[in-house]
Structure formats: structure tokens, C-alpha cells
Amino acid sequence: MTRTGAPRPHPAASPPPGVSSASSFSSGGSFRRLRTALALGGLAQWLGVPALTAMAALLTRDEEAAMRVQAVGGTLVLMLLPALLLAPVAGALAVRVDRRLMLMIADVLRLVIVVTVPLVGLLAWTLAAAFLVSFLSLLWAASARASLAALLPDEAPRAARAATRAVYGPAPFAAVLFAVLALVADGTLGRDSRADLALYATAGIFLVSTAAVAMIREIPVMETAPVPVPPKVLFQGPGTAAARGVGLAIAGASLAAAAVVAVARVHAGALGGGDAGYGTVLAGLAFGLGFGVFLGPRALVPFSRRRLLGLAVVAAALALAVLALVQNLVVVVFMTAFLGVFAGASWSTAKAAVTDPEAPEDARPTAYLRAIAVVAAVVASVAVPLIAGALGSHRIELAGGVYDFEGSSAGLLVAAAVALLSGLLAYRRVDDRRGIPLVPDLRAALRGEVYAPPAPPSAAPQPARRERGVFIAFEGGEGAGKTTQARLAAIWLRDHGYDVVTTQEPGATKIGMRLRAMLLDRDTTGLSDRAETLLYAADRADHVANVIRPAMERGAIVVSDRYVDSSLAYQGFGRQQRVEDIARVNAWATGGLVPDLTVLLEIPPQAGLRRLPAPADRIESEPQEFHERVRAGFRALAEADPDRYLVLDAGRPQGELSREIQYRIREILPDPVPAGTEDATSTFPAIRDF
Numbered sequence: 001m002t003r004t005g006a007p008r009p010h011p012a013a014s015p016p017p018g019v020s021s022a023s024s025f026s027s028g029g030s031f032r033r034l035r036t037a038l039a040l041g042g043l044a045q046w047l048g049v050p051a052l053t054a055m056a057a058l059l060t061r062d063e064e065a066a067m068r069v070q071a072v073g074g075t076l077v078l079m080l081l082p083a084l085l086l087a088p089v090a091g092a093l094a095v096r097v098d099r100r101l102m103l104m105i106a107d108v109l110r111l112v113i114v115v116t117v118p119l120v121g122l123l124a125w126t127l128a129a130a131f132l133v134s135f136l137s138l139l140w141a142a143s144a145r146a147s148l149a150a151l152l153p154d155e156a157p158r159a160a161r162a163a164t165r166a167v168y169g170p171a172p173f174a175a176v177l178f179a180v181l182a183l184v185a186d187g188t189l190g191r192d193s194r195a196d197l198a199l200y201a202t203a204g205i206f207l208v209s210t211a212a213v214a215m216i217r218e219i220p221v222m223e224t225a226p227v228p229v230p231p232k233v234l235f236q237g238p239g240t241a242a243a244r245g246v247g248l249a250i251a252g253a254s255l256a257a258a259a260v261v262a263v264a265r266v267h268a269g270a271l272g273g274g275d276a277g278y279g280t281v282l283a284g285l286a287f288g289l290g291f292g293v294f295l296g297p298r299a300l301v302p303f304s305r306r307r308l309l310g311l312a313v314v315a316a317a318l319a320l321a322v323l324a325l326v327q328n329l330v331v332v333v334f335m336t337a338f339l340g341v342f343a344g345a346s347w348s349t350a351k352a353a354v355t356d357p358e359a360p361e362d363a364r365p366t367a368y369l370r371a372i373a374v375v376a377a378v379v380a381s382v383a384v385p386l387i388a389g390a391l392g393s394h395r396i397e398l399a400g401g402v403y404d405f406e407g408s409s410a411g412l413l414v415a416a417a418v419a420l421l422s423g424l425l426a427y428r429r430v431d432d433r434r435g436i437p438l439v440p441d442l443r444a445a446l447r448g449e450v451y452a453p454p455a456p457p458s459a460a461p462q463p464a465r466r467e468r469g470v471f472i473a474f475e476g477g478e479g480a481g482k483t484t485q486a487r488l489a490a491i492w493l494r495d496h497g498y499d500v501v502t503t504q505e506p507g508a509t510k511i512g513m514r515l516r517a518m519l520l521d522r523d524t525t526g527l528s529d530r531a532e533t534l535l536y537a538a539d540r541a542d543h544v545a546n547v548i549r550p551a552m553e554r555g556a557i558v559v560s561d562r563y564v565d566s567s568l569a570y571q572g573f574g575r576q577q578r579v580e581d582i583a584r585v586n587a588w589a590t591g592g593l594v595p596d597l598t599v600l601l602e603i604p605p606q607a608g609l610r611r612l613p614a615p616a617d618r619i620e621s622e623p624q625e626f627h628e629r630v631r632a633g634f635r636a637l638a639e640a641d642p643d644r645y646l647v648l649d650a651g652r653p654q655g656e657l658s659r660e661i662q663y664r665i666r667e668i669l670p671d672p673v674p675a676g677t678e679d680a681t682s683t684f685p686a687i688r689d690f
Contacts, residue, residue, distance in 0.1 A: 388408045
């Protein structure tokens with residue numbers, strides 16, 4: 001089966017014998033060989049980060065602590081600058097040069113530069129080497145992604161995952177390898193050469209990577225999308241309103257993680273760990289980040305992803321504060337790992353919150369989050385070492401003991417405070433369950449449930465009034481098919497002899513029609529959220545008093561397209577107002593009337609909005625984030641009252657939905673007998689044969 005519009009290849013287009021194609025490359029193992037070669041290159045790339053920063057620390061060992069921490073921070077800043085400013089240049093060069101040749105050139109040049117660092121032994125050259133190696137790594141990474149994509153042109157997701165694993169996957173193992181090499185160097189090399197071993201090992205792995213790439217005969221040519229520069233992406237904006245709050249969370253998480261890296265060498269040295277302790281701290285952070293990225297989409301599945309995002313950033317900030325204050329290297333390593341878990345979970349959760357799963361990797365919200373992360377890392381690498389150097393170390397006497405407060409601890413504490421503020425602000429901005437208390441919501445998620453607030457006492461049906469009919473409401477998002485299913489249900493009921501009244505909200509009465517015009521007209525601007533809620537409640541009060549209750553009192557079956565739950569979902573969850581307040585207002589407006597059955601038709605907002613005819617009304621024109629909150633609100637309401645709800649997937653065939661609705665309606669139907677029969681005869685009606 002082929003995709004619509006995808007042309008079938010002509011037999012003459014098949015490559016002749018001896019000519020390579022993408023499929024032959026994949027089947028012949030070129031993809032696997034290239035993936036292995038790239039993993040080696042990635043290992044060398046990440047090993048070079050602690051190796052170069054350790055060399056900068058070694059070359060300033062006789063300087064003041066401020067100079068040491070700023071030398072390490074400066075090395076990291078120069079490693080980040082190419083990603084911040086030169087990403088488009090690297091992408092353009094990677095497109096114009098043969099991919100296989102570019103990978104080999106990048107590895108060879110990085111090898112030569114890294115080898116010269118211990119031979120020259122100057123801080124200025126170490127800083128220059130950090131910039132050059134980072135720029136070459138940018139070229140290498142762009143070529144690596146394009147090469148894997150070219151080898152698997154029909155399996156883009158698999159190629160993207162393989163590229164990500166090849167580029168970022170070796171980072172934790174590089175940190176562990178650096179720690180092992182540091183232990184070996186401490187035992188075998190002198191004080192002046194203990195940072196050389198890691199650099200030579202980095203160069204050796206680059207050499208092996210070059211040889212592995214050389215064994216691949218050819219890499220097909222494939223067009224790639226241009227790479228945006230992060231400052232430009234930030235200037236253009238996120239593309240969606242939700243991405244702004246999510247970007248604030250990513251800024252806090254990236255700041256916390258980068259702050260640790262910026263002063264980890266000096267901080268580990270102050271705790272007696274040296275280069276080995278530095279490598280262990282980096283390994284904890286790297287392993288934590290990887291586990292957090294994996295855990296983010298899988299942790300607390302019923303819990304709001306946006307709430308989880310804000311809480312993860314807050315947790316990362318608190319972990320950073322703890323590791324800044326504790327003067328024990330083992331505790332610091334563990335807290336760094338926890339920080340990594342929370343920061344990684346923040347990234348995967350944030351990406352899922354703003355990105356359509358079917359969107360490409362370079363989609364605007366994702367590029368915006370990447371730009372935020374890079375800029376935050378640069379800011380942390382600049383600011384935290386400066387703060388650490390400016391404040392310096394202090395000895396504090398506490399309760400008869402002595403506490404050595406290092407400058408690196410001060411820098412980390414400042415970063416923790418900023419990250420905590422970012423996390424709290426992000427939580428407030430992205431919270432999609434406002435009015436729902438956090439602790440009960442979290443407890444319910446731990447039990448695998450979605451928490452919904454209990455209905456207020458005033459919302460219960462008033463026993464003083466006795467309706468003899470049946471009330472059925474159809475609910476759901478835009479384009480879910482409520483009107484169609486309500487009409488089909490009414491036709492089916494009439495065919496079975498029932499007195500049926502079909503109605504809708506808003507606009508079922510003369511007053512309601514005027515209110516509907518105001519509420520749905522796109523020209524209605526400046527209407528506050530509370531005013532909108534009250535107007536819907538006013539329409540509903542008139543609707544119940546003049547349509548629904550009179551019909552039920554005579555024994556009719558009322559089928560309504562929308563009712564109170566629409567206000568709870570749209571004005572409560574969608575507009576992010578307190579759901580309890582809206583429930584109270586509507587309970588008073590309706591006299592506590594609750595449907596006997598609520599049919600909820602669920603559909604993804606994007607699919608539902610595509611069903612609607614143009615032009616869209618005022619509510620339909622709201623952004624997708626609004627409709628996502630509405631969908632989550634309906635789901636929470638249904639899970640809180642499952643006996644009243646029938647939840648159906650609106651993407652299923654219309655006939656199947658109608659049959660399930662009819663089966664459920666049968667359970668609540670009275671006998672199709674006129675309402676006054678029993679009152680008139682005081683007995684059951686006679687059954688006669690004709």
C-alpha cells in the first residue's frame with residue numbers, strides 16, 4: 001500500500017549492478033557501521049569537554065581561586081559560543097561538502113588540535129582550542145545527522161533517533177572514562193601532566209572514529225533543512241502561547257544543569273575530589289539527564305504534563321541548592337544525578353507539551369526550546385563562575401563548628417534561587433488545572449487516577465422537585481459530532497414512541513439567541529472571562545426554566561446539545577477559572593438540575609477543528625492550547641462521575657457510536673406511555689390485542 005500522492009518507482013529507476021542506493025546501504029550494514037563510527041566520534045567529543053576544562057584548571061593551579069573558576073568557565077563558554085552563533089554556518093558547510101569527507105576532516109582536525117593542547121601548555125591556546133574543537137564538533141554533528149538520514153530516507157524517525165543517540169548517548173560514558181583516566185593519571189603521571197592522559201585518549205578515539213568512517217565507501221546526498229541561529233529564534237518568538245511559559249521552565253532547568261558544569265571542576269577540587277571527582281560529578285549529571293529524558297513521558301501518566309514540568313524544574317532547583325550547601329563529594333554526586341533526572345524530565349515533558357507528535361524536529365516550538373536551553377547554558381557558564389570568583393571562600397563558625405563556604409557554593413546557590421523562581425513562575429503560567437489543589441491531584445496520579453474536585457453540595461438535584469421525564473446531554477469539543485449524534489438519538493427515540501424535545505446551548509430561547517450572538521460572534525471583543533461565564537449561566541437559567549423543566553414535567557425526553565459541563569470545561573479548564581465557582585453559579589442558575597445521562601464524544605482538538613466549516617466562531621477560533629485544556633477538562637469531569645457519563649471516541653464510525661448510545665439510553669428509559677395515564681386511571685394501562 002502506498003501513500004496518497006506518493007509516486008511508485010519505475011522499474012528503470014532501480015540502480016544497476018554495482019551502483020549503491022539507500023536501501024542497499026542499509027541492508028549491507030553501512031548504516032550500522034556509520035552509527036558505530038559516529039558513536040566513537042561522539043565519545044571523543046564529550047570526553048574532550050572535561051579534558052579541556054581540566055587542562056584549564058591545571059594551567060591556573062597556582063592562581064587565585066577566582067582565576068581558576070573563571071578559566072574553567074571561560075573554556076565552557078567558548079565551547080558553547082559556536083552553537084549560539086555559528087549553527088547556520090556549520091549547517092551550510094555540512095551541506096556543501098561530501099558528508100563522508102566532512103566527518104573525516106572534522107575528526108582529523110579535532111585530533112590535531114587536542115594533541116597540541118598538552119604540547120603547547122598555554123591557557124590562551126587551550127581556550128582557542130576549546131572554541132575550534134566545538135565548532136568542528138558542530139560541523140561533525142550536522143554531517144552525522146544528515147548522513148544517517150540519507151542512509152534511511154524512508155525511515156526518518158529511526159534515523160533521527162539514531163543520530164540523537166550517536167551524538168548525545170556517549171556523554172555519560174565519556175564522563176566515566178574521564179574519571180577512570182584521571183585516577184590512572186593521578187597514580188602514574190606527575191603533578192604537571194595529570195591532565196594530559198585524557199587529552200591523548202580523546203585524540204586516540206578521534207583517530208579510531210576517522211578510520212571507522214573511512215571504511216564506509218559512500219554516503220548518499222540528501223537535502224537538509226537550514227539550521228536557525230538561537231538568538232534569531234528567540235527574537236522570532238515561540239510560535240505558540242504555551243511555549244512561552246514552557247520556555248521559562250526550560251530556562252530554569254538548563255540554568256541549573258549548566259551551573260553545575262560551570263563550577264564542577266573547582267567545586268570537586270575544594271571537596272578533595274580532583275579530576276576524578278570532577279568526572280564523577282559529570283557522570284552523575286549525564287546519567288541523570290538521560291534517565292530523566294526517558295522517564296519524563298512515562299512518570300505519573302494521569303498527572304498534568306504541564307504541572308509536572310513546573311514541579312520538575314522546582315525539584316531541580318532544590319537539588320542544586322542542596323548540593324551547593326553539602327560539603328560531601330558523595331552526596332554532591334547523588335544530588336547532581338537527581339538534578340539531572342529532574343532537568344531531563346523537564347526537557348522531554350516540555351517538548352511534548354508544545355510539539356505536535358507528527359511535527360518535524362525543527363518545528364518552531366522545538367527550535368525555540370533548544371534556543372532557550374543554549375542561551376541559558378551560556379548565561380550560567382558566564383555568570384556562575386563570575387559570582388563564585390567575586391564572592392570567594394569564607395569560613396563560618398556555626399554551633400561550635402566550622403563551615404567552609406566556597407565561592408563555587410555561592411554561585412550555585414544564586415543559580416538555584418534563579419532556577420527556583422523560574423520554576424515557580426513557569427508552573428503558574430503553564431498550569432492547566434487551575435482551581436484543582438496540587439496535593440490531591442498528585443496523590444490521585446500516584447494511584448493511577450485523574451483527580452477531579454467533588455461537586456459542591458449546591459450542585460446536587462433538589463429533592464423538592466420531581467421531574468417525570470428523562471434528560472440526556474451531549475458534550476464534547478469542537479467538531480466531535482455532538483449535534484449529529486443528538487439528532488440521531490432523538491430520531492431513534494421518536495421512532496420508538498417517545499415524546500422528545502431536542503434543544504441546544506446557547507440559544508434555545510429568544511433571550512438565549514441574543515446571548516448566543518454575543519458569545520459566539522468573533523466581533524465580540526473585550527469580553528472578560530467572568531462575564532462570559534455569567535452570560536452562559538444566564539442563557540442556561542432561561543433554557544432550564546422555559547424549555548427543559550416544562551418538557552420533563554410533562555414526561556418528555558429532553559436531548560440537549562451541551563449543558564453545564566460545557567461551562568465547566570470551557571470556562572473552567574479552558575479559561576483557567578476556578579471550576580468550583582462556575583459549578584456553584586450554574587447549580588443556582590439551573591436549580592440543581594443534572595442530566596440523567598451525559599454522552600461525551602472525545603476527539604483530538606486538531607482533528608475536530610478540521611471538521612468544522614469556515615468561518616470559525618469566537619470559541620472555535622481559540623488557540624489549540626485552549627481546546628487541549630477543554631478536552632482534559634471534559635475527561636476529568638467524566639472520571640469524577642463515571643456513572644452519569646458515557647465516553648466515546650468520536651473518531652469511530654457514526655453507526656457504531658449511535659448503537660452504543662442507544663444501548664446506554666435504553667437503561668434509563670421509561671415505558672413509552674403518556675405521562676397522565678396512571679394519574680387518570682390509578683392503574684396500569686390495559687394491554688389490548690387488535
